Amino acid sequence: MSADDHVGSGNAKHGFWRTYVFSTDHKTIGLQYGLTAMCFLLFGFGLMLLMRWQLAYPEEANPLLKNLFGENHPFMPGGVMMPDFYNQLGAMHGTIMVFLGIVPIAVGAFGNYVVPLQIGAPDMAFPKLNMASYWCYFVGGVIMLASFFVPGGAANSGWTSYAPLSVIATDGQTFWLIGMIALITSSLLGAVNFIVTIIQLRAEGMTFMRLPFFVWAQLVTAFLLLLAFPPLEAAGILQLMDRVAGTSFFLPSGLVISGQPLQVAGGGSALLWQHLFWFLAHPEVYVLILPALGIVAEIIANNTRRPLWGYRSMVYSTIFLGFMSFIVWAHHMFLTGMSTGISSFFQTTTMIISIPSVVILTALVISLWGGSIRFTAPMLYALAFLPMFAIGGLTGLPLGLSASDIALHDTYYVIGHFHYIVAPGTIFAVFAGIHYWFPKITGRKMNDTLAKLHFWPSLLFMNGIFMPMLVQGLAGVSRRLYDGGAAYAHAQDVLYLNKVMSHSAFGLGVVQVIFIINLVWSIKSGEKVSRNPWDATTLEWAAPSPPLPHGNFETLPVAYRGPTEYSVPGSSSDFTPQFQAEES
């Protein structure tokens, strides 16, 4: 069957709007997701840079912004940050990075672009649903951005939006909730689409155990999104009702705000919000990390020139991880007044979930053994991912045990821990993936020298930001402090680290320019390469670069073997693609 026969798609010419804006082609939608998400990542990073100036130099005017904000500006009069604005930045940095940056790029962009190609499908199962998913995401993003301009500014109650603080907060919180409802809807539409596509549209011969590990990671991720997000969508609507319709789902009776009794019905539960929130937000952690593991696995197999070690145990571990991720959520709530029974349950499940993570990481490292390792640009990012993810995972242990969590809970240790997972972890995997699949998207390679100039300082600065956080956390410094702990005696010994972290962050910002230049420059001027420049084995490399609009392949491919058949004994070349009929 040729692509032209594919029902309703073909290569019919669409106008500008249908081709580039309201496209139903998974590749265009993937790129839309990718570009939008990268803008949000940059924006969320910018918010953090503002915060880091304040943390290093509390209440000093930001020299770059001195003249941008007037003396009477409510957020930064004369360039000096107000505590309320700091809280807005904190809440919005978290929200934007997680919901508008990482998830859309890891799932919306990589998932959308790569999954149909890797399973040999002409498109996603529901192209229009796919388009709707992107536009819901876009609307959610616009609402979040708009919230900075409402009276009182954006949401300021943390990305966790704990009630009652969030319920009594300024109007930005209403925008946050409506924005979240749009974003969740987007994820749900996407998740359904991924599940159906992966189950129904696999090419001939593409059995489940021949799926590239990346596709498995996306499949489990889609189930997590589908099952974990609805509770938060419901919770978001309940909180919205508390704010606008006078209900009290999360408000107990007898609250006194600033000396005035709060005039509400009461009888609600503040803890209920935390349960509903973390019931989503813990699986969400795996939504952030599984696609990253998938990307890294593909790149490691390709650059070691040997099959992934323990592919099956990786797949089973990922599925097990998916199930377990639904019963660990309350380890975020150890200090809410828990009985021994409940805390024992959740710390036990938390220790159990660490095991499949260890299995996957171990399999990836052992895969290196016996390889013929090529240190290409994507491989550098993928390799750096491994120790960074290991640090992130290991520092989760003392937080997952309820007793040691008492000292470390809500300190900078927590921030260091999850940033190691998401920043030098997932974001490095994202960089790896961009460098790896760029030739498929454009037919050109990104510049190797620029990539290395970006990689090494980024690795250094990332550690310069997050390692000191672990040190501050052990010393007991609380998170979310406008002055970075300057007021507290117990923070004084580690206060100098705020400057180390901030200057590392500024440095990290500067070197991202190299990446942006490389990305933009390579689109037009990168080295032209063949359709399979990495000598890779999975199906996406059978398609032209870029793959055909609406249909992807000249002829739909057939999968003849497993996804990482590199250096097969007796074979003439060191890679045997899935789409190659037989040994030549």
Place this chain on the structure above:
Amino acid sequence: MSKLLGLPLLASEHGGKIDQLIIYVHIMMVVLFVGWGLFFAYTLIRFRKSRHPIADYTGVTSHTSTKLEIGVAVAEIWLLVGLSIPFWATEIATRPSRESNPLEVRVIAQQFAWNVHYPGPDGVFGRTTVALVNEQTNPLGLDPEDPHGSDDVTTINQLYLPSDRRVVVNLSTKDVIHSFSLPEFRVKQDIIPGMSIPVSFVPTMTTATMREIQKDEKRNFEIACAQLCGLGHYRMRGFVTILPEEEFQNWLDGQVQEQQEGEDDIWG
């Protein structure tokens, strides 16, 4: 070891066990990371393309990694069953017995201050109600009609406690979620609106001793708010003063007297 990790000074009875667990976990983390890192680095050097041009299809065949994974699991079970769960059962989730004669105190958090409420000589807390709250004169809403309340002592941001005696702090909040964090005492407890949550601990170091150790005459034990509670979260700081039992009683008696005289002025 706790110095190496940079943990705060330890000033409570149960805190040693928390430190011990943190230390054990970190030893395990370092051992795993260093061992793993050495393997990682060695592999990258040994199997780089220029040294190992043809990859090996089979790779590792031994089951050492499975044994290591089992080792990690066993270590985690030990941390869990041997240390963390028993600690929680005995120190956190169990209310102290009457025989230990605990001192009961209430701490009522609000944006952005810590109200401390002692029951006074009669040992009974006076009744409070939301309707009587006045931020200037009666932040807790104490009912003047209640005889149990007349000897009560209230302070703001100043928590005085005796050393070497069990203390039960009953935590509640007037408005949003706060978290009562005493870094030196390894105490941290979220305060949830609508709930009263007790924390119990035994301070083992007086403020005077701490100042000697820190060589700082002005240093105080601090109460930090550990849960984002609004724009003043960062300055929601209180102080803990630990006195020997006798001095503590003198302080409390003095407060009772002072407060009652003050009240006579108001009502007289």
